[in-house]
Amino acid sequence: MRRLSLRVRLACAGAVTVAVAITLSSLGLAALFDAHVTRRALVELSVQLDQVLAGVERAPSGALEQTATPADPRFQRPYGGLYWQIAAEGGMLRSRSLWDYEIPLPVDELRDGAEHVHELSGPAGQPLLAIERSVVLPRRLGGSGMRATVAMDRTELAAARNGFISDLAPYSVVLTVALILAGWVQIAVGLRPLRMIRQRVADVRSGRARRLGADFPAEVLPLVREVDALLAARGEEVARARTRAGDLAHGLKTPLQALLGEAGRLRAEGRAGVAADIEAIAGAMRRHVDRELARTRVAMRGHEARAEIAPALAGVLRVVRRTGEGAGRDWQLEVPAGLAVAADPDDLTEALGALIENAARHARRRVRITAVAAERAVTISVCDDGPGIPADRIGALMARGARADTQGQGSGLGLAIARDIAEALEGELTLHPATPGLEARLRLPGVCGPPRQ
Amino acid sequence: MLLGAVAGLPAAADPEYDHNRAQRALERGEIRPLHALLAPVEQRFGARLLEVELRQERGRLVYEIKLITPDGRIFEVGVDAATGVMLPSDLGGGH
Incomplete structure (x- = not known):
């Protein structure tokens, strides 16, 4: 089975890391944006709450009334998105936007003046972001306490956040792709020494170099050193084999020479036929020895x-x-x-x-x-x-x-x-x-x- | 125009306070909550709410609902506040 290539391994790991990191950072940015928008909304609600409180007066009939409703048209339109409500002893004042609905305030002991933030449900079941404050009216207005609340639709904030996410998404995708490509280039640069090893081994094979050398990064240097050590060991083996081949040649040449000498003596004794036969056989043996030695020697020298x-x-x-x-x-x-x-x-x-x-x-x-x-x-x-x-x-x-x-x-x-x-x-x-x-x-x-x- | 205004608006139709009337009527059980009536209307016309008024017409409470469609048409529909039945409208809309 072929192992997954280093390049693919590193590229996959890098791509997953980049994708996870970009996704997490996008979600983080969205959360920060949400927090920021909520903070801005609370500041606005606080301003509106002051406006609502400023308009509270007591009518000639004795009931509380809102004489100066805040200018924002969202308070006027039913379900308009901005709501106020004042709960006092003996009466309830509400913005027109609430229409037939009353914001159900939680049972909450408030220190006078303290602003509390609530997540409540609105007139059409939508979530509301509300701030509430307990105030005490001046003596002229009866001196009683009341709970004033201003709220806005959470859906608007959610829409703002979703808009931000969909604006951010294309940039996140582009950034992810760019980082993955950069990672690919990084891998190619990092793995280049491996290609250099292949080139050097080819050089050794074709005889242009004797060893791989030492100019490699520290990570692959041990491998290169091992290969060089192997080459050295093989070289020594070849040298020993050549020596043995040479010994064999010398060992056989003298007996063959002696055999030819014996053939000469036979010829001198007048047995020319036998001598010619022996010379022919010895000659054939010498040819075989010479050829085999030449072949062995050449093969042993290898291609370097x-x-x-x-x-x-x-x-x-x-x-x-x-x-x-x-x-x-x-x-x-x-x-x-x-x-x-x-x-x-x-x-x-x-x-x-x-x-x-x-x-x-x-x-x-x-x-x-x-x-x-x-x-x-x-x-x-x-x-x-x-x-x-x-x-x-x-x-x-x-x-x-x-x-x-x-x-x-x-x-x-x-x-x-x-x-x-x-x-x-x-x-x-x-x-x-x-x-x-x-x-x-x-x-x-x-x-x-x-x-x- | 004056006639229309007199005929169209009930005596106590002060827009500042019709929501309080609506709340009292709801507490008395005379009408249904607005959001329950509004949802089917918005859904049926694919339109967004602009304005709502609660009127007394021939002895019953009627919501006069003004809506705007995504393509910019503004129209009004009347809805029986007690039953949620849509009333025939003379202000167009064609539905």
Whole structure:
């Protein structure tokens, strides 16, 4: 089962956090707004209450009356939204807006003058925000106490709060989306070192770097160090394996040499037939040993190697030009400087040596060597102007262990070694008829850019 | 106009005090509470209350209710204050 990606994990957690935080803060703002509106409403009600109290007079009949009703038209219209009521001994005065309704005051012992805030129900069952005050009338008006109340519809306050919430909602949504996007960017920036690790591992694989390095954030550095330690351990293992392979080669070469010596003695004793048989068998064994060693060595070196073509070629030509076959040839080189392949320099030298020796042996006058980089691979072409090989024999020649020249010493073996190295490096060796001569094309994986570290 | 005013308004129809008359009538059980009568009217016309007057007409108490519709039409309906029955209106509204 694939685990949920870090990016999705972090993005989901971030989105949930942001959404919860914005929702909570929006609700908090709405509550603050509600408190603010209620406070403003209470201040207004207090002013209206003073106005109501100022208008209380005593009529000639002896009853209390309201001579100067507050100016606000909401007091006049039935169910208008603002209400006043005065309850005194022997009478009740009410605003017209209350119509046939009386505000049911709670039984409440009030200190004179103190304002009390109540949540009461209004004439049509709506909630009211009411303030109430106990006052004592002046002696001229009888000196009695009374309870004066001014109230307003709570629904208006609720409508104001709901309006505020619906005004706030779009901004909250925009803010939420913006924060989630910002979180996404943050995650991308934070996780970038992981991509860098992948790039470095690819570099190690293609031979451009030997280790991942130490320039990573502290959180991923332990992982990088572990990988580097693993690479170091593997490197040591490879080195030991190469040493063992070398020991094996040396161990087998001497007995094979001795076997050939014995064959020589048999020939000297006149048993040429037996000697030829033994030489053929020993030769075959040596070819197998050589090829297997070449293949093992190349594979063990892995893909972290890097070899420049031009210096390897120069080294091979220095040797070949000293031989009788190489001295008289016209060597034409077209190899760009700095072009490199993902191979150990020794292996590249060995493969090139095999091909060039083969070409020198068969060429009449000139050998042309070119190297071209294309699509992450480098193709090295070695072309001689010799007799060539007919196209129908090329397949047979490239068959495992076959030799082009049964008399010549190891020309087929040279091509076979070059081919084994190419295949071990995930490349290939192909032969093509040229006019005149034979072209050997060695394709090896390339490396991009200059080496690191 | 004077005739209309005399015919339309009962003698004691002082707007300052008709709510007190309404309250007394409600206490005596002669009429029903205004909010109970008003709710079906507002619901039926989808209109909002502007003004209410309580009048004495042919021996019974009638609420003359002035409403405004959301599209701005103002009209009046009469409602029998005791029964809540809507009375045929001569002031239009077309309902």
